[in-house]
Amino acid sequence: MAFRAVMSEARTMKSLAEAISNLIDEGALRATKEGIKMRAVDPAHVAMVILDLSSKAFEEYEVDGETVLGIDLEKFNTILRRAGPNERLEMKLDEGTNRLKITVRGISTRSFNLPLIEVSEEELRVPQIDYPAQLKIDAGVIREGLKDAETVSDHVALEVDKNTFYMRASGDAGDVEVKLGKDDEAMVELNVKETVKSLFSIEYLDDMMKASLATDVVLISLGNNLPVLLELKLGAEVGKIVFLLAPRIETA
């Protein structure tokens, strides 16, 4: 059991910690020589996070066999919030005290010790869904679209047909529609077999999209009343984070 990882810039880890800690209270980071993986569901079993960080995401990376780090994600995020996006970040397991030592190096050097916790590790299955629609778009479109939708409702419909992606929301305060056509610059790819629509909680989507600050493009898989799959590539060889969010069902 030994683990040490260094990122030259804290930016990616900051936005990942922010997004994940908003959804999930605790998680087990599983470090092997390939990299760090985590899979967890939120307490309400509505959202799932699958994190897959390559060892290449780190400037320096050392691990002995397989090391599992049980993390209180809220505390982890509180510490990472203190790191500047361009500051150097080091995470090191102190086996003696069972703490994760997080060192942030900027103008000065600051060290935080995060006690590790026991996390019950149940094997989490991922629903296997054959999605009829997939699209790749600028993450900013979703982030802004959610803010637009939030002006009238706490949930938003994600819809796609052969030519267009829509975000629609309605409430007592009126309706909102965000539209992105296949020829728009922000639309990178659009593969749609049939017109589909599902409804989602804005709060959850908002939390998930916080991870998108580490990237530009989001891959969305969508169906009719099916969970949405959001995949954020964290840059070449860095890895990815995938979110799965169960829909809201209007009838019954």
Added chain:
Amino acid sequence: MGVQLGDLISKKVISFDLLRGKIIALDAYNCLYQFLSIIRQPDGTPLKTSNGKITSHISGLLYRTINLIELGVKPTYVFDGEPHELKSSTIEGRQIIRRRAREEWIKAIEIGAPAEEIRRVAQASSRLSEEMIEESKQLLEIMGVPWVQSPSEGEAQAAYMANKGTVHAAGSQDWDSILYGAPRLVRNLTITGKRKLPRKNVWVEVELELIELEKVLQELNLTREQLVDLAILIGTDYNPDGLKKVGPKRALELVRKFGSIEKMLNDPEWESRIKEEILADPLEIREIFLKPKVTDKYKLQWKEPQAEKVIDFLYSKREFSEERIKKALERLQKAMVERKQATLERFF
């Protein structure tokens, strides 16, 4: 009432997380009786309006249903229809017990018995009237919670719906749903926190229990038919006394030894005991459990609560505190909105 299988059946303690988003068909009579017997004032009198109308069942139905919805469960209530003619002796028996308990209760108060004693006899005197059933249905209606009318037993209908997959599990305190073929039975759904053991000054933590038919059969190494036979030997609602001096353990031995009640009937000694002690035809009882009268005529639809009607029903007509009803309604409305959120389990 119901069959006393508790000692033989292993149950799994579960948390409400496992039931999130799942439809549970509750045995309405079972719940209402519970509310009537549990929800009482310290001296054992049920909750009442100023002109003496009992409201314990209404209070229970309102608050416990909201609790369940808040916990993410989608409850529906199944009401009994016509009881099978074989059951009438049980019903008469229960009526006698209740009448006696009522007399005892009144006497206990007159002689100034200890509060504890008064409460105990009061609880046994609970009676569920036609009117109480009608108003319970009415309350569910305006709360937006669906209910189902069973042509026969509520538990049989709940089991049928669970078997079909329309609902996830049957909810009842009795084991009978399992005999009627429910793949899953959840107990202690409408009891929360702590419960007092009858006749003892001991409180136990009430835990949610899941009983799975398949597992029960596997563990006991019986078929469902054999499980029903076992129940008949112990005593069911259709033959309350069962065989004399035959408890769950002895009954299990007998079913294992003989394989079925038919085979027991081939044994002269048992044949005469069964005929004497099980007043009805045991094979007919088995048929009721295996093929109860059920219906496909039901629609499970949860709607927004009708706030004004709920307030009128509870405040104007039954003297509930207006403030408390408004709070309850708020909780219900909020929970209904949240419940539209599906969980991931649904997509595995």
